[in-house]
Amino acid sequence: MDVIATIQDFRRARGRFGRLGFVPTMGYLHDGHLSLVRQARAECGAVAASIFVNPTQFAPHEDFSRYPRDMERDLALLRDLGTDLVFTPGVAEMYPPGSVTAVEVSEVSERLEGAVRPGHFRGVATVVCKLFNIVQPTRAYFGQKDAQQTVVIRRMVRDLAMPLEVVVCPTVREPDGLAMSSRNVYLAPEERRAAAVLYRALRQAEAAYRGGERAAASLRRIMRDTLAGEPLAEIEYVSVAHPDSLAELDAVIDGALLSLAVRIGRTRLIDNIPLPPDPPD
Incomplete structure (x- = not known):
């Protein structure tokens, strides 16, 4: 090398x-x-x-x-x-x-x-x-x-x-779902446990989408509500956006990007999930 x-x-x-x-x-x-x-x-x-x-x-x-x-x-x-x-x-x-x-x-x-x-x-x-x-x-x-x-x-x-x-x-994740990042080293043990809430919030919104929810505002609310349940999480943004333009959506489309940014203590973390296409009829 x-x-x-x-x-x-x-x-x-x-x-x-x-x-x-x-x-x-x-x-x-x-x-x-x-x-x-x-x-x-x-x-x-x-x-x-x-x-x-x-x-x-x-x-x-x-x-x-x-x-x-x-x-x-x-x-x-x-x-x-x-x-x-x-x-x-x-x-x-x-x-x-x-x-x-x-x-x-x-x-x-x-x-x-x-x-x-x-x-x-x-x-x-x-x-x-x-x-x-x-x-x-x-x-x-x-x-x-x-x-x-x-x-x-x-x-x-x-x-x-x-x-x-x-x-x-694809994103590579820890066993609890936290996306691997060089900044994860900044997290204290209690903060590291709390950081799993990011992926949990994304998965809750994804589950609602798979269950038929197509209102982007509802998916944003699900992410915010899940994050609000973690006292150490300070929300910067949650987003349901077009995968190419990144413009916020009203109605969810195939491949829409769920994303969020959250501070856990002094550490700023980001994560996302691209939504799958609608299953065929």
């Missing part, structure tokens, strides 16, 4: 491979990340990953400085999976002095997470665009857990005619 810190050296190493699957990460890897690496390996043969905590997607009051990092552990996990290339740039490599160019994906970046974290997806789209230009992947792999991020990236790839396929893989 080659671990490479500069763009020039990475491009030189990339030339040894044809089809290449790519898994961009901010490190502190968990089984969700590793599932993406396994799928990339199965579908593309060669795999590249990146480890870069991107400062431009954090607001000044957010947790960039305390975001968990463990490079040696991450590299050992990637090595065990047979990863071919790992790109580990520093901030100055990705954003040289004087950098002023950014990528803005309008509309889908302005809802949900974008409404409560202004500028977040500008940072995401910019760094992912740069990584795609550097890595030149055949396919890039992302987890469904960050649903809005996948919508933004797919729109960017389509609009800018980027020659790659974006593959979205």
